[in-house]
Amino acid sequence: MSLHFIEVENLARTFPQPGRQPPLTVFEHVNFTIEKGEFICVIGHSGCGKSTILNILAGLDAASDGAFVMDGKEVSGPSRDRGVIFQNHSLLPWLSALGNVSFAVRARWPEWSRPQVREHSMNYLKMVGLAGAENKKPSELSGGMRQRVGIARAFAIEPKLLLMDEPFGALDALTRGVIQDELLEIWDRTHQTVFMITHDVDEAILLADRVMLMTNGPDARIAESVVIDIPRPRERSDIHQHPEYYTIRNHLVDFLITRSKSLQGRVGGPGQQPRTVNPVKGVGVSERVGAPRVVGGTA
Amino acid sequence: MAGVKIRAAILSVLFLVVFLGAWQLATAPPAGPERELTEYEIMMGLGAGSGAGMPAPTEIFSLAWEELSRPFHDSGPNDKGIGLQLLYSVVRVLAGFALAVVVAVPIGFVIGMSPVLNNALNPYIQILKPISPLAWMPLALFTIKDAAASAIFVIFICSIWPMLVNTAFGVASVKRDWLNVARTLELSSLRTALFVILPAAAPTILTGMRISIGISWLVIVAAEMLVGGTGIGYYVWNEWNNLDIAAVIFAIIMIGVVGMLLDAALAQAGRFLRYQE
Ligand SMILES: Nc1ncnc2c1ncn2[C@@H]1O[C@H](COP(=O)(O)OP(=O)(O)OP(=O)(O)O)[C@@H](O)[C@H]1O
Numbered sequence: 001m002s003l004h005f006i007e008v009e010n011l012a013r014t015f016p017q018p019g020r021q022p023p024l025t026v027f028e029h030v031n032f033t034i035e036k037g038e039f040i041c042v043i044g045h046s047g048c049g050k051s052t053i054l055n056i057l058a059g060l061d062a063a064s065d066g067a068f069v070m071d072g073k074e075v076s077g078p079s080r081d082r083g084v085i086f087q088n089h090s091l092l093p094w095l096s097a098l099g100n101v102s103f104a105v106r107a108r109w110p111e112w113s114r115p116q117v118r119e120h121s122m123n124y125l126k127m128v129g130l131a132g133a134e135n136k137k138p139s140e141l142s143g144g145m146r147q148r149v150g151i152a153r154a155f156a157i158e159p160k161l162l163l164m165d166e167p168f169g170a171l172d173a174l175t176r177g178v179i180q181d182e183l184l185e186i187w188d189r190t191h192q193t194v195f196m197i198t199h200d201v202d203e204a205i206l207l208a209d210r211v212m213l214m215t216n217g218p219d220a221r222i223a224e225s226v227v228i229d230i231p232r233p234r235e236r237s238d239i240h241q242h243p244e245y246y247t248i249r250n251h252l253v254d255f256l257i258t259r260s261k262s263l264q265g266r267v268g269g270p271g272q273q274p275r276t277v278n279p280v281k282g283v284g285v286s287e288r289v290g291a292p293r294v295v296g297g298t299a
Numbered sequence: 300m301a302g303v304k305i306r307a308a309i310l311s312v313l314f315l316v317v318f319l320g321a322w323q324l325a326t327a328p329p330a331g332p333e334r335e336l337t338e339y340e341i342m343m344g345l346g347a348g349s350g351a352g353m354p355a356p357t358e359i360f361s362l363a364w365e366e367l368s369r370p371f372h373d374s375g376p377n378d379k380g381i382g383l384q385l386l387y388s389v390v391r392v393l394a395g396f397a398l399a400v401v402v403a404v405p406i407g408f409v410i411g412m413s414p415v416l417n418n419a420l421n422p423y424i425q426i427l428k429p430i431s432p433l434a435w436m437p438l439a440l441f442t443i444k445d446a447a448a449s450a451i452f453v454i455f456i457c458s459i460w461p462m463l464v465n466t467a468f469g470v471a472s473v474k475r476d477w478l479n480v481a482r483t484l485e486l487s488s489l490r491t492a493l494f495v496i497l498p499a500a501a502p503t504i505l506t507g508m509r510i511s512i513g514i515s516w517l518v519i520v521a522a523e524m525l526v527g528g529t530g531i532g533y534y535v536w537n538e539w540n541n542l543d544i545a546a547v548i549f550a551i552i553m554i555g556v557v558g559m560l561l562d563a564a565l566a567q568a569g570r571f572l573r574y575q576e
């Protein structure tokens with residue numbers, strides 16, 4: 001019996017290369033667990049394989065090795081119990097905002113009546129502040145509004161696990177902030193389990209319960225699982241004033257600048273969990289495998 | 300801009316006036332002793348001289364007025380109204396076109412979804428596509444043994460290729476992201492085909508249909524000249540045999556008008572299905 005809601009074990013992905021070159025191992029020995037209702041952010045340099053991991057969790061790509069267990073069952077292939085918010089909204093352009101959301105809702109609950117589907121979809125559109133724009137086509141919406149529709153669509157099917165691939169990457173800072181607030185609010189209400197990729201350290205601290213840090217690719221691993229020990233509800237406007245905010249932030253930035261490279265291909269191994277780090281308490285305890293190791297926070 | 304449109308419209312009318320004026324002058328009876336020749340003879344193309352036989356625009360207008368005032372009259376095989384003849388042709392085109400839609404769109408769909416089939420069938424499509432549809436006519440007459448059906452077959456065969464190729468292309472180039480949306484929602488293959496691939500490829504499919512109907516309309520005239528009996532192609536050929544050049548010119552104009560209307564109808568349909576990314 002598994003103890004965790006999600007267990008990823010020894011996940012690896014290799015791509016064949018042209019010619020006689022050996023296959024490219026993007027990442028390997030990727031182990032992590034997620035609890036129900038946790039908000040996880042993943043940070044790592046471009047090309048380390050974040051999107052690839054997310055696609056495997058979504059069932060859109062197959063791992064070369066390893067297993068992904070959710071709710072005690074090994075998962076393969078896509079399913080409606082995992083919702084995906086793609087890097088580029090990927091709304092169906094011939095459907096309205098409401099059409100896009102109800103398209104997903106209808107697929108999720110085929111037995112529902114039309115008014116039921118409509119009402120449910122409208123609720124989620126309202127949640128992202130799009131009431132009144134429900135009949136607009138994606139081409140008539142701004143980039144931020146499109147991404148909101150994507151968020152509404154993903155939340156509306158109430159998946160067990162929500163996967164987001166840099167959902168705000170294409171947005172300007174102002175819009176990004178507003179939608180982060182909305183996302184926080186929705187998440188406080190729903191307590192979805194979320195696995196989200198981001199490039200933005202501040203975004204990760206604002207949203208996440210834990211941030212997973214990946215070393216550079218190829219041969220990327222998940223090196224650390226950093227606990228974000230800032231109480232909720234968090235506010236974007238004053239989270240910077242939290243006494244430990246910069247301790248955490250420095251730890252993450254420091255990883256990205258130095259350790260992501262120096263640890264490349266050198267941490268972890270078969271079955272080894274990333275070490276859990278709590279920069280605030282200054283100590284971390286490695287989980288499960290191996291003897292507990294004490295690790296310093298921001299060095 | 301409205302200004303541009305108005306100016307363009309004025310210019311269009313101006314071009315027409317200049318063209319018709321030049322035509323009228325060129326076909327005017329030459330001055331001199333031959334002035335004695337009756338208007339009637341000139342009108343019948345009996346007059347001697349350079350412009351002999353070429354009718355003036357005015358004659359065509361009067362013929363058009365006469366023809367269009369009773370477009371559907373039917374007084375025997377060699378005297379049918381222009382509307383009736385056009386109707387024969389349009390019905391043939393639509394019949395052949397509809398058959399081609401029924402065949403080409405599903406096959407194109409399957410080809411577009413399967414790279415293997417696409418590569419396997421591509422050589423045949425490439426060879427069959429450039430064959431002039433009229434080259435099929437003898438084969439059609441031989442196997443079908445019916446002139447009217449053969450004409451429809453020729454339309455079928457010429458409209459099938461643009462639709463097949465466009466449908467396959469449209470289906471093959473549906474964005475991966477949209478297919479991934481369908482996959483994460485666990486849509487069945489049928490539902491994915493109907494609700495994601497079909498609407499995504501619809502504009503491309505319709506472009507193929509528009510090309511097809513254009514070619515069909517080009518081909519039907521020639522086909523009807525060959526098979527005879529009825530239709531606008533036969534009408535043109537018949538009037539040529541009667542040396543009624545005015546009627547030939549009038550028919551040519553009508554062919555253009557109907558072709559434009561067919562194209563406009565499909566363009567309008569395309570407007571409903573087009574989406575903007
Ligand atoms: N289909 C593929 N074939 C070969 N290599 C691939 C394929 N897909 C991804 N890769 C390689 O895998 C690596 C990781 O790609 P991935 O898209 O997961 O990176 P990422 O971490 O999401 O980067 P970014 O932050 O820029 O989105 C890259 O080096 C890429 O070249």
Ligand SMILES: [Mg+2]
Pocket residue numbers: 050051052165
């Ligand atoms: Mg990526």
